[in-house]
Amino acid sequence: MSKRAFGLLPLMIASALAVTACGSSSGGGKNVALVAYSTPKSAYEQLIPAFQATPDGKGASFSQSYGGSGEQSRAVTNGQHADVVNFSLEPDVERLVKAGLVSPSWNQNATHGFVTNSVVVIITRKGNPKHLTGWPDLLKPGVQVVTPNPFTSGGARWNIMAAYGAQLKEGKTPVQAQAYLTQLFHKVVSQDSSARNSLQTFLAGRGDVLLGYENEAIAAQKKGSAIDYLIPTNTLLIESPVAAVGSSSTAQHFVSYLLSPAAQAIWASKGYRPVISGVAGSSKFPT
Numbered sequence: 001m002s003k004r005a006f007g008l009l010p011l012m013i014a015s016a017l018a019v020t021a022c023g024s025s026s027g028g029g030k031n032v033a034l035v036a037y038s039t040p041k042s043a044y045e046q047l048i049p050a051f052q053a054t055p056d057g058k059g060a061s062f063s064q065s066y067g068g069s070g071e072q073s074r075a076v077t078n079g080q081h082a083d084v085v086n087f088s089l090e091p092d093v094e095r096l097v098k099a100g101l102v103s104p105s106w107n108q109n110a111t112h113g114f115v116t117n118s119v120v121v122i123i124t125r126k127g128n129p130k131h132l133t134g135w136p137d138l139l140k141p142g143v144q145v146v147t148p149n150p151f152t153s154g155g156a157r158w159n160i161m162a163a164y165g166a167q168l169k170e171g172k173t174p175v176q177a178q179a180y181l182t183q184l185f186h187k188v189v190s191q192d193s194s195a196r197n198s199l200q201t202f203l204a205g206r207g208d209v210l211l212g213y214e215n216e217a218i219a220a221q222k223k224g225s226a227i228d229y230l231i232p233t234n235t236l237l238i239e240s241p242v243a244a245v246g247s248s249s250t251a252q253h254f255v256s257y258l259l260s261p262a263a264q265a266i267w268a269s270k271g272y273r274p275v276i277s278g279v280a281g282s283s284k285f286p287t
Contacts, residue, residue, distance in 0.1 A: 030060045030250050035076055036086040037069035037154055037240070038194035039216055040116070043270040047263055056253035068194040069154030076101065076245065083251035086115060086242045086258075088154025088195075093241045106243040110276070115242035115258050116215075117273035119235045120162035123202065123210040123217050126226035130208050134232050135166045138184055138209060145187040146207035148198045155195030159211040162236035169234040203227075213238060214285075218271030231286060239275075 034044065044064065051057035065072065065080070073092035076082045077099045085102070087093055093113070096102040107113025124132055130143055138145055148156035163184055167177035190206050192198040195213060202210040203225055217229035242258055244251040257263050264274040268281035 031063070032060055032083045032248065032251050032254055033063045033065075033081045034084050034086070035065045035072050035080065035082040037072060037088040038066050038196035039088075039155070039213055040086060040240075040270075040272075041066050041196075042219060043267055043272065046266050046270075047258065050262065050266060051254055051257045054257065056250070056257065060250050060254070066196075068148070068152035070157075071152040071193065082245045083248045084242065084244055084254055086240065088238070088240055089157060090114075090239070090241050092154060093243050096243070096245065101245050102243050107241065109259070111259055112239075113241045113243060114239040114275050116240045116267050117275055118213045118215050118238040118240070118271075119231060119273075120158055120238065121212060121214045121217050121229045121231050121235070123199075123212055123220075123227055123229045125208065126228055128228050128230075132209060133230070135163060135170075135180075135234070138187060139180075143187060143209060144189045144207040145184065145209050145211065146190045146192075146198050146202045147188055147211040148195050149191040149193055152193045153195055153198075155198075155213060156191070158213075158236055158238050162232075163211075165236060166232060166234040214273075215271030222271075 036044070041064070048062050052060055069088035069092050072085070073087055073095050076085060077095055085093060085096065090113070093102060093106065097104055097106065122132060122138070124130065130137070130140070132138065132143070137143070147159050150156040150160060160181065164177045164181055167180045168174070172180070190198065190201050192201050195216060198210060199212060199216050199220065203220065214229070214231065217227065220227055242255055244255050259276065261276065261279055264276055264279040265281055268274050268279055273285050274282045
């Protein structure tokens with residue numbers, strides 16, 4: 001059965017349920033400060049050397065910072081140096097647009113500013129000992145849930161919107177969907193600052209189920225972690241944006257490279273769904 005991904009719901013849902021800066025550089029310098037959300041670090045371990053091997057990337061050096069998407073966005077707004085940002089949520093880039101750090105036209109390209117796609121999944125212990133099959137099962141007695149903190153993590157907000165939207169898709173009213181979220185958060189036993197930290201908490205033995213990115217589940221399985229995951233019938237398409245900050249030509253070239261077929265193949269190898277067609281490895285993802 002194909003999985004149905006629905007569009008972005010208003011971020012005010014997440015906010016309601018959640019218990020002028022100088023961060024840019026200009027010119028043609030070869031030093032690139034990358035500020036990103038927590039999960040793509042391993043992908044950049046391959047992407048950066050691959051870019052440096054291209055004519056545009058020759059001689060480029062990188063500094064890197066990873067953390068919760070909202071936390072990273074606010075840090076750049078408050079003065080943390082950045083030449084390229086890769087966040088979990090589009091509003092985290094728009095915050096920089098409002099601060100005058102990112103061009104208002106940052107998303108005027110073929111991918112609308114997005115560099116990767118993913119979906120929200122339900123990650124379980126190996127063998128799925130709680131026999132979880134979808135969103136309703138998360139409310140079963142004895143099920144403990146791990147999800148990041150929505151104040152700092154973009155992934156947490158995606159999880160909230162996916163859970164809420166799934167209830168609407170199943171015919172529930174908005175009031176009933178909000179009631180589901182209230183019950184769900186009563187099952188939460190850990191809220192870390194980022195999706196990556198929540199994964200580490202889950203792998204350390206906390207909780208029965210983790211709400212997270214499909215790419216994180218794929219990467220954890222490749223590393224031999226004792227987990228399984230399922231894609232709910234109704235889930236959410238996660239679109240992660242990338243943008244250059246300031247006018248560094250090397251940063252602009254790097255952003256363009258991240259959208260190239262070669263880079264998108266690297267993203268796919270790390271469990272991310274490509275944002276362009278015809279990428280090697282993209283056929284492995286269910287629809």
